[in-house]
Amino acid sequence: MLGISFYPDKESIADIQAYIRKAAKLGYRRCFTSLLELGKNADDTIDRYQQVIETARENHMAVILDVNPSIFEALDISYKDLHFFKDIGATGIRLDSNFDGLEESLMSFNEFGLDIELNMSNDSSPIFDFQPNMTHVIGCHNFYPQPFTGLSLDYFMKCSAYYKQKGMRTAAFVTAATGVDGPHDYNDGLPTLEMHRKMDIVTQAKHLIATGLIDDIIISNAIPDDAELEALSQLDQSQLKLAVDPVASISPVEQEILFENQHFNRGDINEYSIRSTFVRVKYQTADIPEFNAVDQLQPGDITIGNNSFGQYKGELGLVTKPMPNVGGHKNVVGHVTTSNQFLIPYITSWSKFKFEVNE
The missing domain is CATH 2.40.100.10 (Cyclophilin-like)
Known part of the structure; x- marks a missing residue:
């Protein structure tokens, strides 16, 4: 499955909505965005997110929100009640950092059917010690804006194999040459793997497919030009070409x-x-x-x-x-x-x- 990313605090709502509709027509089926940069005007920011999420859901795309324990505190959300994320239209939340394992496990049994996405760039997770509901546990790697900080291939393979062996759906990021925005002020590409930073987007994706360990490939930066978006959409995801x-x-x-x-x-x-x-x-x-x-x-x-x-x-x-x-x-x-x-x-x-x- 292919995915895109959007950042409502960096781009206009209209531009993101047009991007989502275009990607959906090309077969992209999931979206990533981050709440980690939520500022003081949280209500205004959430409203912007909600408008974009609604467009994504109307176009049959899943939406995963990147969160961590501090966001739960800032928004006064309990891990026992995830209705906030359901109410704004998300289909899942990505836990950028761990709770204690038991809390993540309990979240996987949430009444709303939200997916709990683990950070696969950690080489283990305590959630598996507490018998989670694996039907709603998925995984996704990080991306790395700073040069020479992306994952090494050996470590990426080790982490990916660990989570894949748990029977989870897995994901990683590729970076577009023409995409500018990420969630942070600084970025020099946003790949998961350091070796991908200056590669063309199709070759990055071919590599992820070739490993046999990654199910979903997500463009980390927004908004790439039509040529890159279309080139990736034409990739055979079933085998190496x-x-x-x-x-x-x-x-x-x-x-x-x-x-x-x-x-x-x-x-x-x-x-x-x-x-x-x-x-x-x-x-x-x-x-x-x-x-x-x-x-x-x-x-x-x-x-x-x-x-x-x-x-x-x-x-x-x-x-x-x-x-x-x-x-x-x-x-x-x-x-x-x-x-x-x-x-x-x-x-x-x-x-x-x-x-x-x-x-």
């Missing part, structure tokens, strides 16, 4: 093998290539003359077995380690883009994947 620069003069049959088939890696993996073998059955009678059968194959090269390769004709390979093209049996038909090559190791035993032309 690698961007490819096809070689010039690729044959129609090789282009079909490459771009119009569902690929998956064999279960008996090796260290030199990813092998999509079932396509060779489909194309066993096709004519695949020798073409661009270079002597040495490099990581990121995509190969297809040519007519000289016997029973391996038509097999697609994705090179992962330098190796010779023994006998010239493999045509190099394309190359995974430099920006997407770091995603290749996420294709493991039986992984499904596809290719798309680099735009």
Whole structure:
């Protein structure tokens, strides 16, 4: 599921409402916003939030509000009675910091059916010691406005695996290059992962999908331009799709093998290539003359077995380690883009994947 963020204290109500309607038409289905910056004019701020939340709900979008214990105190809200959040239209609340575990557990049984979203950028949560109602417990990572403060990949994987293993729906943030506003005065991008800070938004999202640990991808900053919003909406969220620069003069049959088939890696993996073998059955009678059968194959090269390769004709390979093209049996038909090559190791035993032309 894809999501967006909005910040009513930074943008006009009309602009946010237009943004929500546009995103909803593109298939975005959830919204994030923060109450952590609630100021002295709380009533005016809440009214602005409520107007925007109403628009989101009218467009069939869930709305999660970021809160912490101090917000409960400021608004005189008891963890035993969450009607305030229901009354302003929220579908859930994200607990940016922990209570004591028991309180979160009790919240998950709230009479309004509100989701309780945990901060997944902590590597554990006390809630699980108190038998929460897992039907209404979900999770979402933080985002990080300051450069060099985002999560490391190892820690992100550790935390995400911990919560995913609990059976929760999980979420993380990507940052738009054209989005300006976050909840804070300062931001230099708002990614969850530090390595994503300067990546394009689609590659960030592909990485989250490739980990297999994140269900929902949320644009953290607002309001991105139409091109970024639309590009992310077109992403295949079910599997990794690698961007490819096809070689010039690729044959129609090789282009079909490459771009119009569902690929998956064999279960008996090796260290030199990813092998999509079932396509060779489909194309066993096709004519695949020798073409661009270079002597040495490099990581990121995509190969297809040519007519000289016997029973391996038509097999697609994705090179992962330098190796010779023994006998010239493999045509190099394309190359995974430099920006997407770091995603290749996420294709493991039986992984499904596809290719798309680099735009």
